[in-house]
Amino acid sequence: MNSRRAPTVAVLALPGVNAFDLATAMEVFAKATLPGGGPAYRILVCSPAEIVDAGPVRIVTEHAMERLAEADTIVVPGCQDITAEVPGDVCAALRAALHAGTRIASICTGAFILAAAGLLDGRRATTHWLAADAFRAAFPAVQLDPDVLYVDEGQLLTSAGASAGIDLCLHMVGRDHGAAVAADAARMAVAPLHRDGGQAQFIPRNTVAARGIGQHNKLDDVLAWIEREAHRDLGLGDIAARAAVSARTLNRRFQAETGQSPMQWLTGVRIRHAQQLLESGTDGVEHIGRQVGFGSPANFREQFRRLTGVTPQQYRNTFRRLKVS
Structure with missing residues (x-):
């Protein structure tokens, strides 16, 4: 200069x-x-x-x-x-x-x-x-x-x-x-x-409208079910049973239609639900992790940071500042 x-x-x-x-x-x-x-x-x-x-x-x-x-x-x-x-x-x-x-x-x-x-x-x-x-x-x-x-x-x-x-x-x-x-x-x-x-941290995670989902494809019903049941202790077998297909077929369909595996999609839904609770509620981070379906606080924090780039508490602080401003 x-x-x-x-x-x-x-x-x-x-x-x-x-x-x-x-x-x-x-x-x-x-x-x-x-x-x-x-x-x-x-x-x-x-x-x-x-x-x-x-x-x-x-x-x-x-x-x-x-x-x-x-x-x-x-x-x-x-x-x-x-x-x-x-x-x-x-x-x-x-x-x-x-x-x-x-x-x-x-x-x-x-x-x-x-x-x-x-x-x-x-x-x-x-x-x-x-x-x-x-x-x-x-x-x-x-x-x-x-x-x-x-x-x-x-x-x-x-x-x-x-x-x-x-x-x-x-x-x-x-x-x-x-x-x-x-x-x-x-x-x-x-x-x-x-x-x-x-x-x-601002990118919507695994909404039904993402990547063309919701246009009457083969996964519509199971995606809507995951949205409702993500808080439960779900495994690949549970999702495959709901879709009435083998785990191998389920994996293939998810990769083709969402670009993710069924368990990756489930994790994204849980993180999005956690984001909504962190933005609007006052419950503690560990309670929110359990509420949306994570079995341990450590896994919740690890997955949240992996997908959003920040910790749950940093995310909450960011959106509190946005509300104040």
Whole structure:
């Protein structure tokens, strides 16, 4: 970074930009201040058009795409249509910026734009968990990690959905100016400087609507039964008996229709039930583990952390903070 001036952050506003992602970058970087009180960054909002559609609002921008060349950091917010073709001049500008040494970061589905420009091939990246399957299909050369809040690959950074963009921006402030400036920016954003776990804790686990389930396939009845009976001490034989098939046939059908084994599915249902109780109730963690069907507190904690990336208590604390805010 140039020590003689505040580094420039250019936020790219493409047609159909997500207003929240755009505002996240503007707010975090614009409100970051240096110890002497001066601005930590200069902010530019750059766009190929003077007026940009951002869902229910229209945004008037002041700077053309050419101003991206002035940036020390380019932030690419997500757009509402992840299937929209990224204009060639946008891809070219991002590639030129990367070649020039500019740091480039995406928020949420902005990773689709970086990937379309060829910036993420062979690299680790993340995006909103809901768009993960579409991202993998469109960009198989990218090493997608949908469980984390953000990925820092040095010059290229990507974040998960919505508030994970705040996490990423605060992380960059900390990289640029140190922990004290980042902590002050976090206070201005009324956000934690660091959150436990990743976005895995926000992904719905094994709902009947997942992966096409619920469309009158052969597993509908047994999946609904597992949903009701997951709290019981169920084994593979119990589930196979309910489905009236052999354990081998049951395993084959589950793998084909859910991508999981029957016992993996059962564990996911129990974890989802536990999440609901942790969010809304006051019962102790061990009691909740037994209530949803885990035989031991240790196994409950182990499986919960494996699937969500955090402990049950950390999960409860996260959602208590969300309710307060």
